[in-house]
Amino acid sequence: MFGAAIAYGLSRAGVDTLMLDGHDNNLRAARGNFGLVWVQSKGKGLQRYADWSRESARLWSGFAAELTDITGVSIAHRNDGGMMLLLGDEEVEKRKIEIAEMSKQSGATGYDCEIITHADIQAYFPDIKLGKAVTGASFCPHDGDVNPLKLLRAMHSGFVNSGGRYKSRCTVNNIDHANGVFTANTQQGQFSAPKIILAAGHGISHLAESVGIDAPIRPQRGQVLITERIQQALPIPLNGVRQTDEGGFQFGSSEEDIGFDDGTSLDVVQNIASRAVQSFPQLSTVRLVRNWGCVRVLTPDKCAIYEESISHPGAYVATSHSGVTLAAINARLVSKWIATGEQPTDFNHFSASRFHVQAT
Amino acid sequence: MFRRHDKSSQANGDNVTIYFEDAPIICKPTDSVAAAVLLSDPGYTRRTPVTKAPRAPYCMMGTCFECLMDINGVENQQACMVPVRDGMKVRRQNGVPVLPEDSKEPEND
Amino acid sequence: MTDSADLIVIGAGPAGLAAASLASKHNLSIMLLDEQAAPGGQIYRNIEHNVTHESEICAILGAEYAYGAALAETCRASDVTYTPGATVWRIDPDGGVAYSVDGAAHTAKGRRIILATGALERPVPIPGWTLPGVMTAGAAQTLLKSSAMLPSGRVVVAGAGPLAMLVTLQLIDAGADIAALLETTRKRDYFSNAMLLPGAMAGQDYLRRGMAMRRAIRASGVPIYGGVTELEARGDGQVSSVRGRSGGERLTFEIDTLLLHDGVVPNIQATRQVGCEHEWYDPQRYWRPVRDSWGTTSIDTITVAGDGAGISGARAAEYLGQLAALDAACRLDKINMADRDSAARPIRSAMQPHTAIRPLLDGIFSPSFTTPHGDDTIVCRCEEVTAGEIRTAVAQGVMGPNQIKSFTRCGMGPCQGRNCGLTVAELIADVQGVPVSDVGYFRLRPPIKPVTLGELAAMDFSETDS
Ligand SMILES: Cc1cc2nc3c(=O)[nH]c(=O)nc-3n(C[C@H](O)[C@H](O)[C@H](O)COP(=O)(O)OP(=O)(O)OC[C@H]3O[C@@H](n4cnc5c(N)ncnc54)[C@H](O)[C@@H]3O)c2cc1C
Ligand code: FES
Numbered sequence: 001m002f003g004a005a006i007a008y009g010l011s012r013a014g015v016d017t018l019m020l021d022g023h024d025n026n027l028r029a030a031r032g033n034f035g036l037v038w039v040q041s042k043g044k045g046l047q048r049y050a051d052w053s054r055e056s057a058r059l060w061s062g063f064a065a066e067l068t069d070i071t072g073v074s075i076a077h078r079n080d081g082g083m084m085l086l087l088g089d090e091e092v093e094k095r096k097i098e099i100a101e102m103s104k105q106s107g108a109t110g111y112d113c114e115i116i117t118h119a120d121i122q123a124y125f126p127d128i129k130l131g132k133a134v135t136g137a138s139f140c141p142h143d144g145d146v147n148p149l150k151l152l153r154a155m156h157s158g159f160v161n162s163g164g165r166y167k168s169r170c171t172v173n174n175i176d177h178a179n180g181v182f183t184a185n186t187q188q189g190q191f192s193a194p195k196i197i198l199a200a201g202h203g204i205s206h207l208a209e210s211v212g213i214d215a216p217i218r219p220q221r222g223q224v225l226i227t228e229r230i231q232q233a234l235p236i237p238l239n240g241v242r243q244t245d246e247g248g249f250q251f252g253s254s255e256e257d258i259g260f261d262d263g264t265s266l267d268v269v270q271n272i273a274s275r276a277v278q279s280f281p282q283l284s285t286v287r288l289v290r291n292w293g294c295v296r297v298l299t300p301d302k303c304a305i306y307e308e309s310i311s312h313p314g315a316y317v318a319t320s321h322s323g324v325t326l327a328a329i330n331a332r333l334v335s336k337w338i339a340t341g342e343q344p345t346d347f348n349h350f351s352a353s354r355f356h357v358q359a360t
Numbered sequence: 361m362f363r364r365h366d367k368s369s370q371a372n373g374d375n376v377t378i379y380f381e382d383a384p385i386i387c388k389p390t391d392s393v394a395a396a397v398l399l400s401d402p403g404y405t406r407r408t409p410v411t412k413a414p415r416a417p418y419c420m421m422g423t424c425f426e427c428l429m430d431i432n433g434v435e436n437q438q439a440c441m442v443p444v445r446d447g448m449k450v451r452r453q454n455g456v457p458v459l460p461e462d463s464k465e466p467e468n469d
Numbered sequence: 470m471t472d473s474a475d476l477i478v479i480g481a482g483p484a485g486l487a488a489a490s491l492a493s494k495h496n497l498s499i500m501l502l503d504e505q506a507a508p509g510g511q512i513y514r515n516i517e518h519n520v521t522h523e524s525e526i527c528a529i530l531g532a533e534y535a536y537g538a539a540l541a542e543t544c545r546a547s548d549v550t551y552t553p554g555a556t557v558w559r560i561d562p563d564g565g566v567a568y569s570v571d572g573a574a575h576t577a578k579g580r581r582i583i584l585a586t587g588a589l590e591r592p593v594p595i596p597g598w599t600l601p602g603v604m605t606a607g608a609a610q611t612l613l614k615s616s617a618m619l620p621s622g623r624v625v626v627a628g629a630g631p632l633a634m635l636v637t638l639q640l641i642d643a644g645a646d647i648a649a650l651l652e653t654t655r656k657r658d659y660f661s662n663a664m665l666l667p668g669a670m671a672g673q674d675y676l677r678r679g680m681a682m683r684r685a686i687r688a689s690g691v692p693i694y695g696g697v698t699e700l701e702a703r704g705d706g707q708v709s710s711v712r713g714r715s716g717g718e719r720l721t722f723e724i725d726t727l728l729l730h731d732g733v734v735p736n737i738q739a740t741r742q743v744g745c746e747h748e749w750y751d752p753q754r755y756w757r758p759v760r761d762s763w764g765t766t767s768i769d770t771i772t773v774a775g776d777g778a779g780i781s782g783a784r785a786a787e788y789l790g791q792l793a794a795l796d797a798a799c800r801l802d803k804i805n806m807a808d809r810d811s812a813a814r815p816i817r818s819a820m821q822p823h824t825a826i827r828p829l830l831d832g833i834f835s836p837s838f839t840t841p842h843g844d845d846t847i848v849c850r851c852e853e854v855t856a857g858e859i860r861t862a863v864a865q866g867v868m869g870p871n872q873i874k875s876f877t878r879c880g881m882g883p884c885q886g887r888n889c890g891l892t893v894a895e896l897i898a899d900v901q902g903v904p905v906s907d908v909g910y911f912r913l914r915p916p917i918k919p920v921t922l923g924e925l926a927a928m929d930f931s932e933t934d935s
């Protein structure tokens with residue numbers, strides 16, 4: 001998702017770009033994710049990242065319109081706010097504390113998120129009855145969602161339409177650097193360019209190391225459930241429940257630290273299902289058609305890394321969870337940074353050096 | 361579209377009545393809902409969610425999902441896998457199913 | 470509640486019934502789960518009811534069908550705990566099984582699992598195959614077996630494979646109005662495979678029966694057309710005619726029902742979902758699980774038996790079930806290897822004639838509808854994705870079935886690719902010019918059958934002993 005967005009932005013700006021991609025069955029967070037353009041839970045401990053997410057959410061409408069315009073793919077972007085449903089008083093209290101902390105951290109910018117009541121929530125959803133277990137929600141007007149599969153498809157075809165070249169089944173084994181030229185060695189041969197962007201998700205760490213950047217990434221599994229299609233009833237997304245434009249209800253996601261296993265497990269499925277029917281009891285007769293695991297790409301503070309190598313200028317690392325939320329800003333500002341060198345404000349906050357404070 | 365074999369013992373004996381779009385169909389307790397409905401010349405049994413094209417049972421063994429119907433108010437049921445029960449109300453489903461109305465709220469624990 | 474057993478057998482067709490019956494003789498505790506209301510599988514569907522109540526239907530279905538009654542009876546008489554109406558929707562490599570009965574989800578844990586989930590009819594993606602009135606030949610046979618029903622109007626049977634012929638004949642005997650049998654198989658397919666004959670000698674019986682069926686169909690006055698191409702169903706909201714071409718001749722039949730068939734392929738939903746390795750079997754262009762001579766897959770706890778392991782027919786399925794049972798008894802320390810092997814010897818030699826015929830049948834009836842010719846033909850019935858959309862996506866660089874799925878929704882509907890998986894892989898291979906074995910298949914995720922959220926939420930994992 002990161003790579004596709006940046007490559008799209010580059011080829012739109014007229015930069016001759018080659019996108020190298022792995023195999024059909026690689027771990028691919030871009031194909032398994034939840035589709036949220038999400039601001040309210042981002043940037044705890046790194047305000048620049050909270051702002052960055054909100055900025056991306058703001059750029060999203062223009063970005064979505066442009067994608068549809070040039071590819072004809074409508075990606076079902078919505079930006080009417082989003083909620084985190086809270087079940088029970090304990091969850092409400094916990095969320096209140098988090099909101100207070102984020103408000104403090106954000107200072108003058110403000111943290112646009114408030115707790116709303118059961119009745120307020122129900123008013124948003126006239127076509128489906130809210131379960132009485134729902135005691136509140138935190139609402140953030142900047143949140144939204146998109147169909148992530150259509151997004152990927154649109155970025156892909158937008159990239160190809162603007163002259164970008166795409167090679168699949170082309171896993172990069174290692175990278176050489178000589179005379180200002182980077183060479184990616186792949187099973188399909190060598191590809192050279194003066195600039196190279198590493199956005200390989202879980203495959204990034206060893207490639208980044210070879211250009212002198214330490215990009216510590218860890219896997220975290222999130223299980224997702226999707227139901228058969230049902231008539232539209234959720235006009236805005238919730239953090240653990242959203243309805244796709246095709247009608248499927250999607251539920252998720254767990255946070256499991258179990259390595260690179262993208263499988264599923266029944267106990268987690270049961271938890272997710274049980275929360276779903278407590279939130280919306282009418283869903284109890286709706287059928288689950290698929291349940292998958294998706295392995296998140298997490299940095300130690302869950303915020304993005306953007307960095308150009310000091311030892312190998314021209315080599316960049318761009319990676320994070322939240323590739324959907326950040327797709328707009330990656331396509332716009334990050335690709336511009338790579339193409340022209342023009343850095344967004346306070347961009348050094350995203351350097352991976354923040355994970356080695358003692359060393360510097 | 362289909363008829364019962366005239367020498368079948370099922371031509372007489374126990375009967376069950378189900379209602380397809382409110383019209384009664386007399387069938388056997390061993391019939392699946394899809395089989396019973398096929399006795400009545402239904403034309404189609406559902407319309408697809410994408411283009412609203414008409415469809416009817418295709419495989420009769422639970423693999424194609426073309427026989428999805430509204431059975432007793434719950435849509436998206438595989439009619440070829442559900443045995444008939446006396447008094448069942450069966451309807452075609454028309455594109456994307458609607459949410460079932462009655463909701464048994466689970467008890468909080 | 471989680472029930473536990475030494476062995477969980479999934480599927481109560483000939484393979485599963487034989488496996489469960491034999492394993493129970495070796496003092497294994499056995500759960501047998503099947504989604505149908507009664508034992509028999511596809512071939513012996515509804516056998517118990519029909520042998521006692523439907524002499525006329527049994528006569529139509531013939532001695533091969535009646536044979537199944539004993540299998541069901543033996544299993545009923547054993548200690549096997551058989552649960553009908555049990556739809557298995559998830560299997561785990563550690564022996565865990567999740568299934569639903571009457572709208573309630575259950576879990577069970579086996580020390581070993583035998584998967585005997587049988588075969589599916591291969592997709593037949595021709596123009597118009599989604600029209601009401603177009604069904605599979607197997608569907609018509611299922612209606613005959615389970616409900617003593619037959620098509621009331623004019624019928625054409627089209628495609629290839631022994632089952633197409635068999636169903637035609639059974640429907641003729643039942644009194645249906647069959648306009649024609651349109652076979653895609655050409656005369657030269659029969660001749661060019663004659664070199665396989667010596668190997669198939671042991672299976673002469675099959676050949677004799679095949680020829681007898683053909684003669685009986687002709688004798689009834691129903692014409693058989695060979696080498697049929699350009700098959701197409703037409704109609705406005707309902708099939709009204711079928712067209713094709715045979716030799717130089719254009720064929721058109723006005724009909725009420727079109728029955729399609731292009732052979733059967735292993736039902737690999739369960740083996741794919743649990744993560745067994747699969748291999749491409751080129752003569753019949755399908756995937757089957759990789760297995761050893763006892764049927765054990767790349768996952769040590771999981772054995773496959775019957776058509777789900779590769780198509781070899783109902784009689785072979787029964788023997789394969791027995792072999793799987795012996796191996797289970799051995800691995801669970803009820804018999805030693807020497808006893809297992811000596812008990813297996815007569816089973817293997819009895820099975821031989823039934824498997825010897827396969828290369829010949831596989832050669833003659835090679836599948837005819839692997840890739841749709843036109844672009845407008847629907848490939849994915851659930852999400853209504855056409856061959857053209859898939860070709861376009863592949864031409865844009867889409868790398869494989871899983872990306873096709875996320876880009877086009879092909880395979881994302883409730884059938885989970887059962888009716889499009891093979892076609893998609895063939896189309897990708899065709900456009901990219903690579904073998905299908907390199908293209909791969911959809912990553913299948915649980916549940917392999919839809920299950921309600923309410924059922925999932927109500928699951929109870931506390932353990933019981935069976
Ligand atoms: C529609 C059809 C009709 C056929 N008719 C004939 C015929 O007339 N003559 C002939 O020689 N061959 C016929 N065949 C081929 C024949 O079915 C097989 O050779 C034979 O049945 C293989 O036996 P089996 O035990 O491997 O599988 P099957 O007999 O197919 O048994 C598999 C069993 O597994 C069950 N099952 C599958 N998935 C699940 C699940 N997820 N949960 C629970 N249960 C499950 C099914 O309900 C079924 O009972 C037919 C095939 C099909 C598909
Ligand atoms: S007719 Fe195919 S699933 Fe019911």
